Amino acid sequence: MSTVTLAQGSGGRAMQKLIATLFMAAFDNPLLATQEDQARIPLHLLSEVGDRLAFSTDSYVIDPLSFPGGDIGKLAVCGTANDIAVGGATPRWLSCGFILEEGLEMATLESVVRSMAATAREAGIAIVTGDTKVVPRGAADKLFINTAGIGVIPEGLEWGAARLQPGDRLLVSGTLGDHGATILNLREQLGLEGELISDCALLAPLIAALRDVPGIRAMRDATRGGVNAVAHEFAAASGCGIELEEQALPLKPAVRGVCELLGLDALNFANEGKLVIGVAAEWAQTLLERLRAHPLGRDAAIIGEVVAQRGVRLSGFYGVQRTLDLPHSEPLPRIC
Amino acid sequence: MSTVTLAQGSGGRAMQKLIATLFMAAFDNPLLATQEDQARIPLHLLSEVGDRLAFSTDSYVIDPLSFPGGDIGKLAVCGTANDIAVGGATPRWLSCGFILEEGLEMATLESVVRSMAATAREAGIAIVTGDTKVVPRGAADKLFINTAGIGVIPEGLEWGAARLQPGDRLLVSGTLGDHGATILNLREQLGLEGELISDCALLAPLIAALRDVPGIRAMRDATRGGVNAVAHEFAAASGCGIELEEQALPLKPAVRGVCELLGLDALNFANEGKLVIGVAAEWAQTLLERLRAHPLGRDAAIIGEVVAQRGVRLSGFYGVQRTLDLPHSEPLPRIC
Structure with a gap:
């Protein structure tokens, strides 16, 4: 069985061979940095699309490396691309840094790279520059990926959490907590089956279909920390409060089951899609319809609103309102 | 003693506090993404400088975290900035992804972050977006950093290894192998002292001073794999050969000592500055003088030339020429 060796991260022939036969072959595209240590992207490719560059990064350390609905490779492309897309930008170019543990099965790495390449290709995203490090056995757990991404925001599009105002409605594009519950089930061997599939997906096509809906103030993908973390970020950035309706939260039965079993709240679970x-109240219904018309937004719902009174609150099934604190930590490390 | 906890990577309050009090405070700049998951950079800031965006990434996994002449924080800024600068671009914006091991001393992290911030500030580089992950004890070795960087290449500047031609001269900007020998001495406890200091430095100011020298074909910073790896890359990209003169290679006595002690070749040692x-032969002397006039280029030397006959060769002290193969691997893992 072929495994990753220290030599493959050392700058010698072994590394060049790995890069050429695996990464370059899989990520092949006209802008890929093959002869220089940098990708070079003509600025007119940016200025044709908009007037601001969006730039974001995430490292992916998820355990296990693959899960129902995806793997670390798909996640590393979707996660960073989504962080760019939620600003209204079209994600276009990614960098990619691998940290590999000596002894990692080469078949695992190849599978992850293929998954990254396929996800990127499908999304019209080019992986244009990269780096590979190998650390000795025990110095990392199998495989970490960092991606940084660049996109361009169209002129006139001004989405940002600071623009939220009292009266605005909050929508989610689908069921909550699918990714977190899936990883929890897998890692804690809860043994639940059925509908537990990560929602890991590239959101750019859905967002592109929403760009012309007026009244959109802010957009965020609810990853680590879940919808609750986004609600707190929205509240902090706008100086307003957020009130959510428990009955309105779309949840898959299997996710509800995990939550009840463990006494956890799906609002805190990570999503990856x-x-x-x-959105301004008068456009909330239009936005909802637009979301539901798209395969990635079928289960969209209006889940709450922005209010003047600071804080984040949840109205329960019996009309009782309680404060939603941001937990000290999420239930689960290495969720993404 | 305060240490890093899993909660600080989990998307909850503990993470928000770490980001606000440590990262945001240290990296503070007008473009830093504080309310969104992305930095937004007006495109006119790019188009004022040039016509191509340069984009590069590196992960840093060096062991130990600090060394004579620098630490992983300084390295993470300089290394990626240098990969951008060697294309002729001015490095401007960096992303930064931390992977932290649970239990890492907070004082260590703070020191690394301060070092990154100071290095970036001095260089006029803004760290504009970032990410923090914490993995359980044993799943990573202390601290890894990824940086991705953006710069802009001035119009008309066309540096690239494919442009090298037979007759061109090869120069280095100073003594070889300082970084590699320093880490080797530290890690293998060779006990050598004196001049062993990493050359870790931001090369953009030196490169800026060279931009108007005519005849420059290609530039590379010789990191992992050393000058030998660059020679092989130059040869492969240009379809030419490279001949180096052993007598011309600038080496510090202490580095020469390490090489003789261990039977290693400084041409394969990593440099970080x-x-x-x-360069076209007729401009080699001008370039040499320009390099030597700069503090980062005082020990610059002409070390060889590009020839038609493929391969990389070294002429030794007695005029004997031998083929320089690219080694299977570098002598040392986790050098950068």
């Missing part, structure tokens, strides 16, 4: 959107 | 430049 769900938007939280703040 | 040294350029290899290919």
